[in-house]
Amino acid sequence: ANDIKPAVIFDMGGKFDKSFNEGVWEGVKKFTEETGIEVMEFEVTNETQREQAMRRMVERGATIVLGVGFAQADAISKVSAENPDTLFSIIDVGWLDAPNLRQYVFKEHEGSYLVGVAAAHASQTNKVGFVGGMDIPLIRKFACGYVGGVKSVTASADVFQNMTGPTPSAWNDPAKGAELTRSQIDRGADVVYHAAGGTGLGVIQAAADSGKLAIGVDSNQNGLAPGSVLTSMLKRVDVAAYETFMDAKNGNFSSGVTVLGVAEGGVDWALDDNNASLVTDKIKSAVEAARSDILSGKVVVHNYESDSSCPY
Amino acid sequence: MTVTHKQAKGSDTVPFAISLRGVEKTFGAVCANHNIDLDICTGDIHGIIGENGAGKSTLVSILYGFYRADAGTIRVFGKERTLRSTADAIAAGIGMVHQHFMLVPTFTVLENIILGHEGTESLAKGFEAARVELAQLAARYGLDVDLDAVIEDFPVGLQQRVEILKALYRGANILILDEPTGVLTPQETDQLFDILRALKEQGVTILLITHKLREIMAITDHVSVMRGGEMVAHKRRSDTTPEELAEIMVGRPVRTDGIWHPPSPAQVVLRADNLGLNAEISADSSVLVSEISFALKAGEILGVAGVSGNGQSELLELLAGIRAPSSGSIQIGERHITAEMPSSPSEIKSLSIAHVPEDRHLTGLILSFSAAESMVLGYEEKIAGGMAGWLDREQLGEHCASLMRDFDVRPPDPSLKSSLFSGGNQQKIVLAREMSAAPSILLVGQATRGVDIGAIEFIHKQLIAMRDKGCAIILVSVELDEILTLSDRIMVMNNGSSMGIVERKEADARSIGLLMAGVR
Amino acid sequence: MMAELWLQFVLALDATIRMSTPLIFCAMAGIFSERSGIIDISLEGKMLLSAFAAASLAALTGSAMIGLVGAIIISVLFSLLHGFACITHKGNQVVSGLAINILASGLTVTIGFAIFSQGGQTPFLGREQRFMPLELPFIEVIESLPIIGPSLGVIYSEVISGHNILVWLAFLAVIVTGYVLFRTTFGLRLRAVGEKPEAVDTAGVSVSWMRYKAVIIAGILCGMAGAYLSVAHGGGFVREMTAGKGYIALAAMIFGNWRPVPVLLACLMFGFLEAIAARLQGVDLPVIGQVSTDLILVLPYVLTVILLAGFVGKAVPPRAIGVPYAKER
Amino acid sequence: MEQKLPRWIDIGLLPLINILAAFFVAGIIIAVIGENPFAALSVLVKGAFIYKGALGYTLFYATNFIFTGLAVAVAFHASLFNIGGEGQAMVGGLGLGLVALMLDPLLPPLLVVFIALPAAVVFGAFWGVIPGWLQAKRGSHIVITTIMFNFIAASLMVWLLAGMLMAPGQMSPETRSFADGVALAHFHTLLSYGGISVAKSPLNLSFVIALIACVAVWVLIWRTRLGYVIRATGQSEQAVIYAGHSPAKIIIITMAISGGLAGLMALNEILGVQQRVILNFTSGYGFTGIAVALMGRNHPIGILLASLLFGALYQGGAELDFEFQTITREMVLMIQGLIILFSGALAYMFNPLVTRVFSSFISASKGPE
């Protein structure tokens, strides 16, 4: 059906957050470029706007509404129930149930595991670091998978973990991100992985300044500081966004939960010209081995959210 | 009505130091200065008197470039000047000592003096040069001050000296003083007048605003009288009398003495026993009040005389419950107030004691409140019981309006902001509030500071009337005249302790003055 | 073990200096402004604007220096706006500051997006577009000294050496602030105007002009703070990247009683608390064991309150602060 | 020189001119990016008042601002600068949430609401009293302590919401939803009982509570003895001591009231809309409350008007963002900044001009004297 009217609601980070929301935006852009169909957009700035935005989109004739991020779960569950004729889709949510709602869940722990393996091999000191934005379960999930990956290579390795802060500005504080990174480097870390939005830019830059390595997150951040970003943990939200709209356009929309892990290509590590020189053959083969172990089920990466604890 | 006077010395060669023609200034609806003509002879001490709100401060503020006149011409030493800012006035050789000092309280004397006239960018160099020059000035006019002391530690008399020094340092040869003696003790006033005479001898022209006719008679050469924004008379000092001036000022004859008549004291209502107070936070734990004992009877006025800063203020605060005694006791009825069992202002109030504080601006009134609101400060319970009690506007207004009528507060407008009343009327508001509580004991600090003679007369009459009704009054004042006029007995304080209590009939200015100076 | 602890401590000091630098600039800016009687809560916004200006200009021209100059200019312009509102038009100083902060949030991202199309961020800056750390000479010489050599050497090489020029400027700013405030005529008038503007006015000095000068200086210092964040310590601009540092600087200024050296110490204290908070997270401490992340993150704020309640006396602000000067009563 | 202006000019015309000036500058910016300023203005106004449900949203946001604005104003009357509205609202929400979560399995929903409501006040007040106490007894500057208490409250929220209070089986840091009915009724539901159908919006009974709070604050400040003493404390501590009150006690009481008002903001967000405690539900409303209070000259009526203005800007601004691809939320933020600047900080800019025009008008109509 060509009469679809898609809409996307970005979350508070904004569509240019250089990671999560921006990933979605890439997917949206690709969809628009390929089909010529304009997508209505909105970026929320406070809690109330999520539901309001969703309603406004429906009122304005949207046939498929994509919500970005778990914070929109509540809003989408209400609005989708009120509008059974409209299609909805949400990323990072997997616990809702509605016939017109598709949910995407990513196995960030698996992707983090992969980059953890890479980090462990790249590290000379057997000390690596992780910088998170806020101390919330989602970020712990990244951290835990990463620790699992590192320890699978070097059981004795140290993984330093830091969180940036308790206020929303924790996602936009590159100075603090840089400082946390330097503190980890001072303690011996030579590879630092971040899951901290804008704060992460400080992480990458601090690692580059000290001649150490950083690992990007969500979208491919290898190009931010070529030669200093070992790799990036890709979370293919762009795929989710693109798929949602394409399926809706082609009449293939299905409800339910779509789990995207390594097997589905939903999470991955990034390899391109920018980090080709950093990723040695040894690293490459080790990561690929880890990937096939996950695929074969030989390795099951622990999901922090399943029990709020990390066994590694 | 405009009056000008002839050039006193009769020579046309010496121009007037200041010569004003047709000066006008209005603030909104108020015409503060209307068609003012004034000539001041070079080298004279020229007095200006007038009731509160007559426009004196406004006029001199115009002369100092602080306000701009709406119309009129100003000549300084014969030259017409446009005084756009204080910088212009300073350049024209005019210096001013404001009624409320223009000193930075946290700065040292030296810093205050050179502020705005430092000479160089480097403070150190500016200080050096200033020290030399100030030493010369001090020697010439007999103005000695510690240049490195911080202003806020200074008594007002010294602060004023700094103000004078500041003006002279800036090269003033016309010096304006706005109510300089309002806050001074008689001794300080004498010293000030010595300084003014020395300045006059050196050729400085002085313009002096005061409410005290005694001072006009003592020091000026000419005097001008203002009323309701207009200049109503100019007199040669030697051609006039205080009575005449008072009558021109107020528009009717004023009785300055003879209000007092013998009291009929009754039982003792308050007894102080070896009362003492140590400074709380001072490093040297100095003694502010020590071993004060007296008994106050109903129906008498006990005057407390003393050079300011000798513990009278603290004594008043002790009695008012604002401070707790360090030693000794105060007995009021059955209640013994001691260090262990201190009192509070609210308890004191409940013991039927009212208090007119020394500082009406900081303590007695809330300047930003309407008169009606200031009129119940400390007595809100009368109108509104309980902490969350309802404050009835109408009741507030009526209460205030009736007191304003009784005490002749002008303008009698309860909704006017307290800060917009003149000092005399502000004082009347405080007095009205405290007296209307019909206390059995009334504590009064500086009853008539900065108040014009008409209002002084009124306030004095009220105090005597209170006494006659059986109220016991403690009157603290630095005005010896006031103490002598009103008191039945006089306690003299020096350095925190009592020099003794003198009966009225044995008291005269000389003997009390000696006691105040600590000579027994 | 001892040597390791010592090293960590020294490194924490090093971090303290880096973290404190923007606070020091801003707090000095605050001193100038508030000593003249103008409350300045727009430190945050001006810092954000100048961080943006510095990063954009550095990205466009390739010169960090041009970035710094641009940062200062933009910050001064907004200081003038603040002055125009609060000095010329006697507006509410807090409202004006808030307005500037909000404007800054919007303006930086909007313009950034228009220029770079990177969602309001500027491009990542290369080393040559930033102020890089300067290594001081004689590190080997000091390290080879007998006995004290090693420990002194660590301090010298880690804490003293290896900072960029703006860090040095921040410390210089403290000295200059102290000198200007207390040793020059200008400083005397500035302090007077914040304590008792009438005294300055009657001395024939323009109160407004003095206050304008003060806010301009505050603007210059804020500009440096912003540039430090985006082209020295950091390498690019990110939306809202000041993350409340302007408010912390304000707190440090009050904490230090509006006096340069105590304020410097307060800034260093905030920097130090952040630095060790970063270093204590996830570390096994003797006796206590691992401290929870949340506890560590809140540590600087709790400690500030405790210090404030326990040790620092009453803060006495300049007396005329926040009150527009009017001759009429 | 200082002609007194009639009241309608002072509180009617001048603010209008100020807002027009702000819109003028904002219009220039919008024109620069290539949009039609008038179209944008019309969307802003329609988006705030006319579109379906728009008015409801505007009033909903206004409710938040009324509470936080009143909180700032009450403290301001005692010369206390309470920057901590944000934290006090958070803690108020926490208290409300704790009570609701604890009691909703046991008690009927209506009763839970009645207990949770004062809990928001008490917790908010508690968070205000600590800085108040520190100021009164230890002389710790209230501006710093309230800033610090905002951070501490934020940490507390993350710790609790991502920890022991987190809903089981959830991944976002928030509590489970309250039981059905533990909520404040929405206006659209209330009106539907009366047969009136209006668009859905989050506007709820909190708005009525906010209006009551306006009246209550007005009464408190200008019609009670406590208010009198609070205002006196703000002007002269010395006079207050002289009058027989303890400034320390008044400071603490004032901060309790201020914190309690800020805590009430949680009603609107949590009982009104979310029905669970979420992270960052305060969204900076506490800070905006400072501007609201100061623009409203610390008077409840002024605060009400300023809150309406801010509510309209929030809601109409979002609509601008919806309607125009080129207008982003940052640009909306900029427009808000401009309006605060012109109608707040530069509020007196046009006074002299208007005065001159006014007096020449008067003298012209009077004719030459």
Ligand SMILES: Nc1ncnc2c1ncn2[C@@H]1O[C@H](COP(=O)(O)OP(=O)(O)OP(=O)(O)O)[C@@H](O)[C@H]1O
């Ligand atoms: N800044 C001002 N704004 C408005 N009106 C003023 C101002 N200053 C003075 N006035 C008005 O001008 C009149 C004269 O005031 P001024 O201060 O000159 O009186 P004064 O003679 O010095 O009184 P006092 O003896 O009490 O010092 C006052 O009654 C008042 O109405």
Ligand SMILES: Nc1ncnc2c1ncn2[C@@H]1O[C@H](COP(=O)(O)OP(=O)(O)OP(=O)(O)O)[C@@H](O)[C@H]1O
């Ligand atoms: N802003 C103002 N508007 C109108 N009148 C004013 C204003 N400020 C002062 N006044 C008037 O100026 C006159 C003098 O005020 P001022 O405060 O100098 O009184 P004062 O007698 O000198 O008091 P004090 O001696 O206690 O300082 C008063 O009549 C007062 O009403």
Ligand SMILES: [Mg+2]
């Ligand atoms: Mg006067």
Ligand SMILES: [Mg+2]
């Ligand atoms: Mg006077």
